[in-house]
Amino acid sequence: MSSHMMEGGHGDGFTPHGRSFPWLHVVGYLLSLVLTIIAFLAVLNHWLSGRTLISIIMLLAVMQIGIQLFFFMHFTEGHGPRYHIMALGFALFFTIIFVGGSVWIMSFGGSQAY
């Protein structure tokens, strides 16, 4: 096993891209900008309202996560045990707990106006 992993690394690093132009990052960046702008405009111009609006924004958020993972975090690359799948599983689990729990707590058992 190598003595340590250098960030942005050669040798031990994860990126097999070498020094070519980082197209993946540029595309990812543009995509995430577009998604943000859509969300922003939907609210600003009152395209939708209520539950539909919230659902759309949440959907866009999930797509943002996907973009982060595949375009910036090289989610599909790497060697050795698949710890990152486990990490993502945890993230999903905790997200559900936090969002679900917050909705449950903040709706006060349905007896509050929020």
Add this chain to the structure above:
Amino acid sequence: MLPHYWPTPVTGDPLIYGADVSIALVSIAILFVLFYYKKWGWLWREWLTTVDHKKIGILYVIAALLMLFRGGVDGLLMRTQLAQPNMHFLESEHYNQVFSTHGTIMILFVAMPFMFALFNIVIPLQIGARDVAFPYLNAISFWMFFFGALLLNISFVIGGSPDAGWVSYAPLTEKQFDPGPGENFYLMALQLSGIGSMATGINFLVTILRMRAPGMTLMRMPLLTWAVLAASIIIIYAFPALTIALALLLIDRVAGAHFFTMGHGGNPMMYTNLFWIWGHPEVYIVLLPVFGVFSEVFPAFSGKRVFGYSSMVASLMAISIVSFLLWAHHFFTMGAGPGVNTYFGIASMAIGIPTGVKVFNWMFTMYRGRIRMTMPMRWAVGFIPNFVIGGATGVMLAAAPGDYQYHNSFFLIAHFHQVLIGGTIYGSLAGMYFWWPKMFGFTLDEKRGRIAFWLWNVGFYVTFFPQYLLGLMGMTRRIYTYPPGMGWTNLNLLSTIGAFLMGLGFIYIVWDILYSTMHRSELKDVTGDPWNARSLEWSLPSPPPHYNFAVVPTVTRRDEWWELKKSGRADVLRPTAQDIEAIHMPNNSGKPIIFSVFFFIVGLGFVFEWYAVIVIGLAGVLATMLLRSVEEDTGHHIPAEEVRHEEMALGRM
């Protein structure tokens, strides 16, 4: 022009003038020493740009002790004010600021750096690695923490301190009710140090998963390593909630949004909710690593292996998951309804089970062991009754209907000091005494340490037991004074006396460190294994060479070092000339500190709402990141010859 604040000095209070003068004097003294002895280059090369985990660990220890002093002084100020009814030592506003900075500093800038010190000093050595996975990021972590702490600490001399408690609840912290830069200091300080904490969590998760010595399977890892793994998981998944809560509150304050305001569709209770999604796991972030410390200390000084290794691992992992499922027990009184309160109450009590398992295991580890009462062991044994009482009062608080009585009373204060001091601080000190020789090459003096321990331990009970009673008698937290005739006076006085005993205990710890440093030749650790301990770090000389292991060890079982010693084969971990190869090490870099300075400037910009300053700071942050990403930095190799020389000089070959 956009509105902003002027960074005016805080005036009008003799205590603050006193602090101003002492800060100025200390700064001048430090600068004088650096100039006089021409130490600038040394400081820069050896410390400010270091990426060596051992040195970063030492920096964390120093920072934690300094902040413990600052937070401790805050505590003594509060106790002085409360010693008698109707005191006029601190005015109400000043009292609010003192309890807010006290809590913030103790959790974020004492407990956290103590944990990170442990992570850094011990983990790579314990798993047979030469550094952490991302050494450069590790330096960024430290400097972000450092400048976050600095930002909070300057607030009491310029601009004014935060004054809404360490939880900083909305809507009190909205601009409308809390104008001035004080709260901004809190928000930015936590945000900066939070970046560092997150990076540390990721760094150590990866380090532990990917950089263990060959043969060290997960179930052969020392328990401290397991504990740090569990704490890293909590850091990674808990900190985002804090980041979001603080960011939204900042947007409310500086940009007039309405996330947590009372009107315009804001929901102040959402802040409380988000804060504790992080806040409850946070108490385990500062607790699990010390569980790890105790799991090293008890076996080492009982001469036995730890009782119930697998159940220790299972309980650590269980705690790390379950700690995410309890957060609403901090706001039962918000009234989220019987369903919510019942679930969160029962879940909170359930976390006592894995914790109880650990306490029993530690006691069984000592049972029929050959116990040596050294300094680390003393703090560890002192911890047990403390923690059992803290857990018991925790379960009392977790009974939601009961909590309607205890909530925000001195009973709560006594509970969390019982677990945080009795757990986190006792554990940090046990760890400090235990690994001090590994860091510095000499042990700390027993005699002075013993006095410190007893002053602190007695002081602790004298301070906090009266507070349980005061809470039950109706004294609420965060009041700056109280009238006579409530029946509270004597207990308050007693509590204050205890607090000063603890203060004396702290001074004795510092004296112990200074005394031992002066007598370090007598206290020298020549063997590298002064305690006859069990894990790999003790197979190295104290302090270990820069590269830790000349030859990376191969592990075949738990407690490898102990087993080798027992069978008289400790020599197999010594390097031989032909095994030594060139060693690849990371380069030092000045960028982490410069990067963090720019972030500090961003922080100042937000604090005073000076947008030009924010832009300048962010430009600097981006520029350093850009420079880093185009930099060709693949580290360097220490030639085999040099390693051989060094090992020879250390008497290991």
